[in-house]
Amino acid sequence: MSAAILTLVTFVPLAGALLMMFFPRRDELARWFALVVTLLGFVLSLHLPLHFTRAASGFQFEINIQWISSPNIHYHLGVDGISMWLVVLTTFLSPLCVLISWKSVHERVKEFFILLLILETALIGVFVSLDLFLFYFFWEASLIPMALIIGMYGHERRVYAAVKFFLFTMIGSVFMLAAIIWLYARTGSFEYTAIQRAMQSGQIGWEAALWCFLGFFLAFAVKVPIFPLHTWLPDAHFEAPTAGSVLLAGVLLKMGTYGLLRFNLGLFPEQAREHAPWIITLAIIGIIYGALVAMVQPNLKKLVAYSSVSHLGFVVLGIFSFTQAGVDGAVYQMLAHGVSTGALFMLVGILYERRHTFEISEFGGLATPMPVYATFFMIIMLSSVGLPLLNGFVGEFLVLSGAFQAKAVYGILAATGVIWSACYLLWTYQRVFFGKVNRDANAVLPDISARERIALWPTALAAVAMGVAPLLWLNAIEPAVRAVLSPLAQMAEGLVR
Amino acid sequence: MIQAVDYIRVLPEIVLTLFGVAIMMVEGALPPRASRKPLGWLAFVGTLAALAATVYQAGYPGMAFFGMVRVDSFSIFFHFLIAFIAALVVLSSFEYLDAQQIRGGEYYGLILFGAVGMVLMSSAVELVLIFIALEISSISTYVLAGFRRRAPSSIESSIKYFLLGSFATAFFLYGVALIFGATGSTRIYMIAETIQGGKHSAMVFTAVALMFVGIGFKIAAAPFHVWTPDVYEGAPAPVVGLMSTAPKAAAFAVLLRIFFAAATPGWFWPVWISAALSMTLGNISALVQDNVKRLLAYSSIAHAGYLLVAFAAARDIGISAAMFYTAAYALMNVGAFAVVSHFASAGERYVTLEDYAGLGRRSPVLAATLTIFLLSLIGIPITGGFFAKFYVFSAALKSNLVWLVIIAVVNSAIAAYYYLRIIVLMYMRDAREPAPTVQNVSAPLGVALALTVAATIYLGVLPGRVLDYASRGAALLVR
Numbered sequence: 001m002s003a004a005i006l007t008l009v010t011f012v013p014l015a016g017a018l019l020m021m022f023f024p025r026r027d028e029l030a031r032w033f034a035l036v037v038t039l040l041g042f043v044l045s046l047h048l049p050l051h052f053t054r055a056a057s058g059f060q061f062e063i064n065i066q067w068i069s070s071p072n073i074h075y076h077l078g079v080d081g082i083s084m085w086l087v088v089l090t091t092f093l094s095p096l097c098v099l100i101s102w103k104s105v106h107e108r109v110k111e112f113f114i115l116l117l118i119l120e121t122a123l124i125g126v127f128v129s130l131d132l133f134l135f136y137f138f139w140e141a142s143l144i145p146m147a148l149i150i151g152m153y154g155h156e157r158r159v160y161a162a163v164k165f166f167l168f169t170m171i172g173s174v175f176m177l178a179a180i181i182w183l184y185a186r187t188g189s190f191e192y193t194a195i196q197r198a199m200q201s202g203q204i205g206w207e208a209a210l211w212c213f214l215g216f217f218l219a220f221a222v223k224v225p226i227f228p229l230h231t232w233l234p235d236a237h238f239e240a241p242t243a244g245s246v247l248l249a250g251v252l253l254k255m256g257t258y259g260l261l262r263f264n265l266g267l268f269p270e271q272a273r274e275h276a277p278w279i280i281t282l283a284i285i286g287i288i289y290g291a292l293v294a295m296v297q298p299n300l301k302k303l304v305a306y307s308s309v310s311h312l313g314f315v316v317l318g319i320f321s322f323t324q325a326g327v328d329g330a331v332y333q334m335l336a337h338g339v340s341t342g343a344l345f346m347l348v349g350i351l352y353e354r355r356h357t358f359e360i361s362e363f364g365g366l367a368t369p370m371p372v373y374a375t376f377f378m379i380i381m382l383s384s385v386g387l388p389l390l391n392g393f394v395g396e397f398l399v400l401s402g403a404f405q406a407k408a409v410y411g412i413l414a415a416t417g418v419i420w421s422a423c424y425l426l427w428t429y430q431r432v433f434f435g436k437v438n439r440d441a442n443a444v445l446p447d448i449s450a451r452e453r454i455a456l457w458p459t460a461l462a463a464v465a466m467g468v469a470p471l472l473w474l475n476a477i478e479p480a481v482r483a484v485l486s487p488l489a490q491m492a493e494g495l496v497r
Numbered sequence: 498m499i500q501a502v503d504y505i506r507v508l509p510e511i512v513l514t515l516f517g518v519a520i521m522m523v524e525g526a527l528p529p530r531a532s533r534k535p536l537g538w539l540a541f542v543g544t545l546a547a548l549a550a551t552v553y554q555a556g557y558p559g560m561a562f563f564g565m566v567r568v569d570s571f572s573i574f575f576h577f578l579i580a581f582i583a584a585l586v587v588l589s590s591f592e593y594l595d596a597q598q599i600r601g602g603e604y605y606g607l608i609l610f611g612a613v614g615m616v617l618m619s620s621a622v623e624l625v626l627i628f629i630a631l632e633i634s635s636i637s638t639y640v641l642a643g644f645r646r647r648a649p650s651s652i653e654s655s656i657k658y659f660l661l662g663s664f665a666t667a668f669f670l671y672g673v674a675l676i677f678g679a680t681g682s683t684r685i686y687m688i689a690e691t692i693q694g695g696k697h698s699a700m701v702f703t704a705v706a707l708m709f710v711g712i713g714f715k716i717a718a719a720p721f722h723v724w725t726p727d728v729y730e731g732a733p734a735p736v737v738g739l740m741s742t743a744p745k746a747a748a749f750a751v752l753l754r755i756f757f758a759a760a761t762p763g764w765f766w767p768v769w770i771s772a773a774l775s776m777t778l779g780n781i782s783a784l785v786q787d788n789v790k791r792l793l794a795y796s797s798i799a800h801a802g803y804l805l806v807a808f809a810a811a812r813d814i815g816i817s818a819a820m821f822y823t824a825a826y827a828l829m830n831v832g833a834f835a836v837v838s839h840f841a842s843a844g845e846r847y848v849t850l851e852d853y854a855g856l857g858r859r860s861p862v863l864a865a866t867l868t869i870f871l872l873s874l875i876g877i878p879i880t881g882g883f884f885a886k887f888y889v890f891s892a893a894l895k896s897n898l899v900w901l902v903i904i905a906v907v908n909s910a911i912a913a914y915y916y917l918r919i920i921v922l923m924y925m926r927d928a929r930e931p932a933p934t935v936q937n938v939s940a941p942l943g944v945a946l947a948l949t950v951a952a953t954i955y956l957g958v959l960p961g962r963v964l965d966y967a968s969r970g971a972a973l974l975v976r
Binding site: 152 | 888
């Protein structure tokens, strides 16, 4: 079981998608089937945290078979404390995406769920691959279904957004591919651990490693996105259908930060340390810039999109702080952001289904007709702001304490981001929910349905659970982070001696 | 002495010729109004027989006919590929000929005769025989290009191809004459011995350059590519599927033999420059095309460029990468043109990009099929095109051709844009009114498409076996 579990978790959605292709064109059937498959995927993925050895730092549930002999490519899967939670995050959000698309996708329904399931497999594949080639394979494979979901089911300027998303990511990842091929040419292996060993033994020159570092960095920086490569994100998020935005914000962006952590830090620690200052500067610019732009957005969905730029800036800052607390916090923030921003997009989507607009000025006083909705929105928004006892707080706190350890000025600047996010989110909440209902259309809005409630409850529960008992997650994350940072610690000791 | 085994070593050629002759004879005997479909099936059986002959032949490697023909895993690789392409093209032609109301049984005969020439090109190791094979293949394709004889563009295509093609083969022949003058032989392996022994005279360099011009025309590599868009635009779509793949594969085989087996000097920089030019000119011109056939023509120029990158890598890995690329490219391109030919309808009316708008909704299976070929042409994983690019780029990186790889990588990013445009049109735009009608896909075309999709995905998931075979062929060339 433990050898096959990752394969199962990864490919169950794909198998579902393939099966679904032969289904008759009945929308209801496609919806239910997609729900069953994604739920099955989630249940299977729960095996991972339940049987994970928490104290261990290496990869677990590994499977390693040769796939292609020339070049030497292995089907090598495995998770550590970092990637395991990202897998669970993906499988957790997928059924919710199906639920939230139940009514809002009403054309080409079968195709939509096929794409969604293929996307889920690709996303999980990115997190579990321990062979660089396989990683790239899934990385690129995630691009097509996502671009199609945006371009086929999105809003008015969907085609523009889809093409922009595709080209940005594609161009970024071509450089990563070049770096991967170069590493293979020098080390004769695509395997993560083998290349890591080769790097540590100094088989690759400093200069060459720097180029590879930059190749990887560019691909991930586009995905995260790090300022100034973020311009595709507001378009893609805004134009995508709700489920697309949820997965985009919840999981796809994490591919970038995960990549930074796993590859840029894991393979090129010296180069990462050397270049941390400017990367951190960009991250802090992202935090503040994202928050300020979010503040002036008249459009609810764009506001959430820009808040992602700001929150992901925290993650990058944490990763490049090179402190245990900072990196722990970054990983935690990835999960927390996935849950809260995913939920925020669902909430915004629910509103759109009712009013077909995202303009904040169109709303006001919604707490009166939709009290339950307002409550959910409140919880999720506060978790995104970083209120203690909710999930966003833990990540931000750890990241900031890591940033202060690294350099006080980083911490001070980044901490302003917390204030900004409180400003724009609370202000938005006030404008949308409080006051008088001044538009007739808003007075009769139905509150959320049972289906929507089922989609929202898990996120609210997760937000509270992650805020109250962070150790449940952190005790698996910590050893993995320590392993990533250990070559750096040795380096630092070497410098002291 | 000619022995029985010599005939086995040219068995695919013999089989194809016999079937081609049979088709021509039956064509004459058929009443003028009778359907020509049976002739197509005869041609299909002929290509299958050629495939079988190739498999059989693999058990008898060696030289034949006084060292003019050589059967080895290199030539078997190309034999198999060319016969397979011919079979696919025959299958995708039935419906097309019906739609265009072309009633000439010799169409199928010419495909087989063309295949004879191409097959022979890959196994010939004597330059004059190579030249004859080149002419056999070229003359058949000149005629095929003009087969929509009521359409002026098709006539233009045929004449242009004929005039420029004859001009190019003359270059090749001139090169052959010079290398004979310099080395005293036209046999590739004898040339190799002479060249390796002595110093390189100016005559050898000139000869190599002239031969490269001749073959460069056939593979549509820049700066010898100017004919390609016009010819591809006018020629019947399934013929373009053939023309842009099989003769190119054969010409690449010839080029590989001349460069590596004969170990001729002085081609590195011309190939380097031609590769860079082909990729850049091909991709940039493709960006602004509105006609699908022209777009694919420019894309095929670009792909010739990627292939030449593998030549410049100039090691055994380079050769096997080039062979793999030829196969992967041929499959996806034949497939793409099969879809184009189906969708073009009577008189090739629907060949502009606008006509593809909304195809995803009107004809989901056809659109999905074309998408797979386009993704493969971009070089996205799980398709053959990905590994093809991957092998070529990594071979070039191993040979430290960093700049060429950078040019190639930037080019593949540019290329993604115009392939993507078609996908975007198919799935994300609504059809113009009135929407072009799409007929149901006929059974033979369906089989051809299924085979090409399966082969493209097979090369993208399990490229190992084909690459191993290519490596064995490559090892023979570098010795």
